[in-house]
Amino acid sequence: MTGAVRATIASRPRLGIMKFASCDGCQLTILDLEDHLLDLLVRFDLVEFAEASSYRSSGPFDIVLVEGSISTPEQAEEIVRIRRETPLLVTIGACATAGGIQALRNWADHDAYRAAVYAHPEYVESLATSTPISDHVAVDAELRGCPIDPGQLLELLTALTVGRRPQLPDESVCLECKRRGTVCVLVTGNGPCLGPVTHTGCGALCPAYARGCYGCFGPREAANAPSLARWFGRDGRSDADTARLFSGFTAYAPPFRSVIDSLGGPPIASHSGEDA
Amino acid sequence: MVMTSAAVPGFLPRAGLDRLLDLLAADGRRVIGPTVGQGAVVYDEIHHASDLPAGWTADQAPGSYRLRQTGTERQFDYAVGPTSWKHETFPPRVPLTIGRRVNGQVTFEDALPAAPPVAFLGVRGCEIAALLTQDAVLARGIAVDRDYAARRAAALIIAVECVTPADTCFCTSMGTGPEVTTGFDLAMTELDDGFVVRAGSPAGERLLERLELTAADPGRTTAAQDAVAAARERMGDPVPTAGLPARLIAAAESPQWAEIAERCLACANCTLVCPTCFCTGVTQVSDLDGFEATAERTWDSCFTLGFSKVAGGNFRPRVQDRYRQWLTHKFATWWDQFGMSGCVGCGRCITWCPVGIDVRAELMAVAPPPPALKAAVGIIEPARPTTVKSVPPAASAALLTAPIPLPAVEELPPTYARTFVAERRRETVDTVTLRFDTSDPDLLAGRPGQFVMAALPAFSAAPISVSRFHRDGLELTIRAAGAATRALCELRRGDSVGLRGPMGRGWPVDAAEGHDVVIVTGGIGLAPLRPLVDALLADRTRFREIRLLYGARSPADRLYVEELSELAARPDLDVGQIVDRAGPDWFGRVGVVTGLFDQGHLDGPNAVAYVCGPERMMTATVDVLRDRGVSDDRIFVTLERHMECGVGLCGHCQLGKSFVCRDGPVFSLAEMGPAFGREGL
Amino acid sequence: MHGTHVTTGEQRFDVQGITRVEGEGSLRLVVRDGQVIESQLAIFEAPRYFERLVVGRTPNEVLDIVARICGICPVAYQMSAVHAFEDLGEVAIEPSVRTLRRLLYCGEWIESHALHVYLLHAPDFLGCANAVELANLDRAAVERGLALKKAGNRIVAVLGGRPIHPVSVRVGGFSKVPTKRELQALRPDLDAALDHALATVDWVATFVAPDFEREERFVSLRHPTEYPMNDGRIVSSDGLDLAPTDWETAFQEEQVPWSHALQAHMGDRVPYLLGPAARITLAADQLHPTARAALDRIGLADAIRRNPYWSIAARAVELVHAVAEALDIVDGYVPPERATEPWTPSAGTASWATEAPRGLLFHHYELDERGRIASARIVPPTSQNQAAIEADMTSFAPSILDEPHDVATHRLEQLIRSYDPCISCATHFLDLTVEASS
Ligand SMILES: Cc1cc2nc3c(=O)[nH]c(=O)nc-3n(C[C@H](O)[C@H](O)[C@H](O)COP(=O)(O)OP(=O)(O)OC[C@H]3O[C@@H](n4cnc5c(N)ncnc54)[C@H](O)[C@@H]3O)c2cc1C
């Protein structure tokens, strides 16, 4: 978050929370900040939060938190409008930052899909892809995760009020495993784990619950997904099975996407015939 | 019944272990030792001998760890697992200070937790070496991590010699085991029916006495020694270390680094399982308004991108740079810094690398031993911990010699002097000079080129060079480059800030005595040179010609504009100024700062140069200076690196063998050698 | 965005984006000459095709994926799915694992009900637009609601790592089960939560609900010894009684042109309602004694059955139930021998229904010979409730026609809110419709 951005933030910034294609979990995380919720609402003027308030507003906003991926033409227009009116646009969650689980359909065979299924292909065109917000407009900051982590959300909001840099490291999940004393599930054979290539922020949850990380925070900086994929393939795992490991909630994020592509694509029904 | 004494080892039957645990508990010690958890032998609290991993061992290989049952009653038949004692002596997160800021006034309060007594049960030889290594880094340098020191002092070390090394172990090469020779209170060796026990310290002797053991019979003592010797035999010498540091340094540009980066995930596991890695960052945990914030020391790693990030750039963007930093630090530059190896050969980084990268193999690939040495495998110097391996010649020759004394012993958590803003002057659109009043004798004793850590609660402390010393205060010139510096720039008269310092080695003023002086600087780089100019002019007769060459992006980006005109008017100083882009009212020169060398003669062999500015500008300047015959030992530069502690404890500012905070920020080119201007260091 | 378009003799009530519900929906009521000619609850949340996304995946992957259908009730999706797979694989889970599953569900009920009662629904009764206004009026109440919500979230987080999209549910059990101490640590919060839940019952009982009564057909699970959650038969207020795997024998889904969601109905096309009011009506005798006593004390059982606005009381009573049951589970917990029963995926049909906070949630999967999903059908409560909501809007209409237009519109929106529709849940149906038509 740069100086230019911060200069525009008022003493009680007007905050909007918007959603596109999503499960609502990330905005719910705001309400899950139970201990801080009322204090936060003193510091932020929550002018738009349809899930929790009857007031609707059309802006302008100082800060907008955007949940969800873009999957219809109306949404694609709407995000451009919001961006125009918003000095600080923060995307929250895997849908908004990577397209979400629904982005798996981006691999589907659109023609077969469309022809077999829909009476109005022009409508289907709009539904063919689910893309992250950053594919459409510039984004000032992002909170990763499916869902976002309440601690990180609080850190972002706190940093905004204090005017400091939010501490949202882009390192691997592994550091947090080690800090909390979790034994590596990949090395002990309880994996496979995407932690080494996944962005931190969840508190290294899955390994602490004795299972591999499934990458819901998306690729970290310098994610060497090909190396990890080669390692997964080492003990006889098929390419398709390695691909499915990466085909989760952030599958469409470029480093994971290209590994999935190199392994032959995600497991997804490519045309309606397969389902029948 | 022969009772044991300091000289005579005793025999503790297996059933007697609980007595030992009871004694420790009676002393109020928490006992930490091995236990089976999460599919591994981990260190955790031990209440009864039954908590120990009786009958368990583990098969270890690069990237793989599998527990296995042995069917015996032996309790220590495993090689080291994922946890290390640093979890206890150097926990992942420790609160350092609580800072408060109300109405512009700051206070800082020590937040260190207490370090209650503890006993470590089952410490291996390599692990003792690791503790001694961290002692050297964290408790015996110019600065002391008080939390570490307290926890270390509170820990009783009960070693158990390793007789079951894993395939990943190489302590024999590093001279740290499997024998336990020093650094313990009690040392035990496990036999089928119990333990041969000896004391290694007065505390250990007292404990041994209270155990009331019978003396170990010679058969048992021999069996114990044989078991350890057999373990040594099994390991051999997989990493011949003679000459290794020099070979590694020489391999700095090896294509092998890029090859490793194809595999390395930069996940940082190796550094965090490593029992000697000590790098930390400081995280700020603040309330919603930033009125109160706890600064926490947090495990960090040179494998993260943020580690070497500075406002506006990064020194190790590529994974190959990060891997090189890790491997060369462990096996080469650690010698320069602390006179010992940073690796103890425990093999954790091999087992716990998720993609099985094996440092033993990588070392052999990057810095292969000469054929003669390969033949000599098996000759092992018992180098440490009894006698620290002598510093390898190539590395020792490069050890830094400090022209001015190092600062007095510093501590972590830091103590900040509350200092008040007496005056605020805007220099450029994003830069201000703040004058602080202080009576703090340390701060006032600073030297040109030294810096302070400036702390505002909730913001990370920023290293800022002192831009002028006064009898009753000092000045800082600060550019709003990010959040912390912006908050500093916004300070008003009467506000307070925490200052700590002065830190680092400043400009060697005396080196210029009797010489021509050329000062070359760009942008904000003039700030740390201003006290040098002050010092030179205060004693003007000691120096020959003095030239100040100053480049800036535009006329409006120049600092101290009026002062520069006054200096330019002096007959005993030559001031040259140049800007990248001129404005309508600029009649001076346009171009880069090296362009100013065209004017006037530079008597290179007789000159001393002081340079500060962006790295690119400094490399260009150094090229010209060398061209003009200024020798490397008379060219001084000051460097910027990411700094968290400022006192050589956090590891962030490392540049090759140096800690920029402690050994710099001012270096002569001769000291830096090839490290100057090298990409990715 | 309350739109008003009045043409002669015709009144239209449009709410383009219903607020304080989960997801995006709109309602439309068109009344001509006193006759309701259109009553539509439209769900225009962008469809996300979950039934299609799970095709080709393994059962355990499905548990992670279906949670993402809804951030409010992810546990419910995991529960219906995991029971379906375990039923197919004939996996006998340990009793204490089964109990932990109930505890997990209690956590979700507490979190979801507290959210709805305090942050979404109560403001309607007290004339507030949101919880902030409510807090200005009665801060203690909002704090009580948040404390309850937090207690529920903590249960889910202890068992599954985080309150939203927990990670530990696996076919055969959990990837990791808590220690006795970890569960005991919940006790102080739960003790306080029980007081809060009881206070909630008394608080909502003081509310004044609009006069509106109708006869509703209710559907829920019913279990011989437990309040319905993970297990039981599907029963209705008019005599239906089915195994939890057999939902499809009595219910159908169809697409309505105005909505992205499918509507479900029974053969006779009489709408039915799921959720707290249905459960209280059909299984009050199985309530925890503490909850049962609370229900009796306020004497609103009948009102809950007749008046949708009183669903808030049903939720409050279920809050007491869920907290009280959670406390019992925490106190009686003996960690299972094994966190997960070994299990091999096989081909066949896996189906099951459990009680999400909003009502019966039915899952049906076909698995191929490798044990991967070949097809899926997921029927969330909101799409089942849709027809009943629309029917209720029709019956409700006459009572508001004389009100000023925006008051009337507002009252309609409030009516919708009292069903706690979860529109995020209801949206992945287009895909199925389409398959049916192709
Ligand atoms: C010896 C020395 C002397 C200096 N003297 C001066 C001086 O006299 N005047 C002056 O203006 N400046 C000086 N600097 C530079 C100054 O210290 C930095 O500009 C300042 O630390 C930036 O801090 P910030 O919080 O404002 O910026 P930020 O960009 O917010 O950075 C804060 C700290 O975190 C690091 N960082 C930034 N982004 C990330 C991230 N994403 N992840 C992890 N870490 C990150 C930065 O490198 C910095 O250490 C000096 C630096 C050094 C080393």
Ligand code: SF4
């Ligand atoms: S369990 Fe996963 S995230 Fe944790 S250290 Fe191992 S690989 Fe990294």
Ligand code: SF4
């Ligand atoms: S060497 Fe291995 S453990 Fe270390 S950063 Fe690279 S991949 Fe991770």
Ligand code: FES
């Ligand atoms: S070691 Fe911490 S800044 Fe240098």
